[in-house]
Amino acid sequence: MPNNERKVRAAIYTLGCKVNSYESLAISEELSKNSVEICDPSEKVDICIINTCAVTAEAERKSRQIIRRMTSVSPDVYVIVTGCSAQLDPERILKIKGVSAVCGNREKMKVAELAIEHAKKLRGESEKQNIDGSDGIICSCELENAPFEKMSISSSERTRAVLKIEDGCESKCAYCIIPKLRGKIRSKAPEAVIEEAKILSENGYREIVLTGIEVSAYGKDLGRRDGLISLIEELGRIEKIKRIRLGSLDPSAISEDFIDRASKIPSFAPHFHLSLQSGCNNTLFSMKRRYNVDMVKNKIDYIRSKMPDAMFTSDIIVGFPGETDADFEETRKFLASLDLLSFHIFAYSKRPGTPAADMPNQVAPDVKSARLKVLEALRAEMTEKILNEHIGKTLEIIVEEYKEAIGAIGHSANFIEVAVKGADESIEDLHGRIITVKAERQENGIILGRIV
Numbered sequence: 001m002p003n004n005e006r007k008v009r010a011a012i013y014t015l016g017c018k019v020n021s022y023e024s025l026a027i028s029e030e031l032s033k034n035s036v037e038i039c040d041p042s043e044k045v046d047i048c049i050i051n052t053c054a055v056t057a058e059a060e061r062k063s064r065q066i067i068r069r070m071t072s073v074s075p076d077v078y079v080i081v082t083g084c085s086a087q088l089d090p091e092r093i094l095k096i097k098g099v100s101a102v103c104g105n106r107e108k109m110k111v112a113e114l115a116i117e118h119a120k121k122l123r124g125e126s127e128k129q130n131i132d133g134s135d136g137i138i139c140s141c142e143l144e145n146a147p148f149e150k151m152s153i154s155s156s157e158r159t160r161a162v163l164k165i166e167d168g169c170e171s172k173c174a175y176c177i178i179p180k181l182r183g184k185i186r187s188k189a190p191e192a193v194i195e196e197a198k199i200l201s202e203n204g205y206r207e208i209v210l211t212g213i214e215v216s217a218y219g220k221d222l223g224r225r226d227g228l229i230s231l232i233e234e235l236g237r238i239e240k241i242k243r244i245r246l247g248s249l250d251p252s253a254i255s256e257d258f259i260d261r262a263s264k265i266p267s268f269a270p271h272f273h274l275s276l277q278s279g280c281n282n283t284l285f286s287m288k289r290r291y292n293v294d295m296v297k298n299k300i301d302y303i304r305s306k307m308p309d310a311m312f313t314s315d316i317i318v319g320f321p322g323e324t325d326a327d328f329e330e331t332r333k334f335l336a337s338l339d340l341l342s343f344h345i346f347a348y349s350k351r352p353g354t355p356a357a358d359m360p361n362q363v364a365p366d367v368k369s370a371r372l373k374v375l376e377a378l379r380a381e382m383t384e385k386i387l388n389e390h391i392g393k394t395l396e397i398i399v400e401e402y403k404e405a406i407g408a409i410g411h412s413a414n415f416i417e418v419a420v421k422g423a424d425e426s427i428e429d430l431h432g433r434i435i436t437v438k439a440e441r442q443e444n445g446i447i448l449g450r451i452v
Helices: 018-033 057-073 084-088 090-094 109-122 178-182 190-202 227-235 256-262 281-287 293-306 325-338 365-389
Strands: 008-014 036-039 047-052 078-083 099-103 137-139 160-167 207-212 243-246 271-277 311-318 342-347 394-403 407-412 417-420 434-443 446-451
Touching: 008 018, 008 109, 018 036, 018 047, 018 109, 018 160, 018 207, 036 109, 047 057, 047 084, 047 109, 057 078, 057 084, 078 084, 078 109, 084 090, 084 178, 090 099, 090 137, 099 109, 160 190, 190 207, 190 227, 207 227, 227 256, 243 271, 256 293, 271 281, 271 293, 281 325, 293 325, 311 325, 311 365, 325 365, 342 365, 365 434, 394 417, 417 434
Parallel strands: 008 036, 008 047, 047 078, 078 099, 099 137, 160 207, 207 243, 271 311, 311 342, 417 446
Antiparallel strands: 394 407, 394 434, 407 417, 434 446
């Protein structure tokens, strides 16, 4: 007999990138539509979905650790593992005690299908004892000729909504395993992106972040060399969207035509997160990156000539195999010349299955650690300098959260973090609103100001 009173509870644990976060949210919405209650992973649940990461060996290890933790805490829970670790070694994941099903990166919505069918069985609504791929099996791991998977969201966990427009990567950088785990470039149809963005805007989201595994390659598989900027121009016509922000960009993909056109779109957020990785040509060549430092500097200078308020952030790897003290010093000097708002710093770690893992002249851990500290000090100095230059200026922010200690917090269009206290109305009620703030001082990498 069906037990319609039986509440089925599910948790989704997400590791890794914004693409994983988007995909988990799409799965979550599908479960909610089918009467499955979404809970925090710390709560007792019937179904647990773990969306894993494998960008580094440490990320892969952490993914397996989370799987074991979830299966040991709730041995009766129905566990589905998906994401890049699942794609990399599905057999190994399936052997972990308590794992019911493993899905790779080809059909992540298969995860929702399996979870919904299990929920029906718990409620007595299904006569099936087992559906194809629902228990103790591996499914959806073949990436050859994989299409862009159909999925969408109508809400977001944050004030800004992340919208996945692309999957796959064909760069084959020496340190990266992701092309093997995500397959070839494939883009979401422009009309589908526009429709999803309209729904998000109608639901109150004023900022859209376009993301993908290699977002700058959007449209390549559709025969559109200007696919990304053409899409942004279309999104710029949606009146309720006030900001269109981009995820990480390969510097080689930023053309003058792209910048010329983007500078004419009022809602385009002038913040560029460049996947730089190094500021030394020798290291960039070893990494198999597709640009050199002169190219990067010229592109940044051109962007600033068209968008004076543009801010730049980046990713940097220290201690790549063969990186000498002189190479590192080139990187340090180059970063210092760029006036970056901030940058993420990673010490290189071997990723089995990549060319870099077998390269000679691996850098010693203590050397990597020392270089990391040098760049951390440079980053703090650069951030402080840029924030000090904004004292006395006014900045528009979208309020993202409230913390009692510092007030309402948000980011400007060019990604400066701003906190503000005091208002005629309750400051806690400003969430999602666009407000103008006068910068009065900076502290710990954040501008502090007042509403004007």
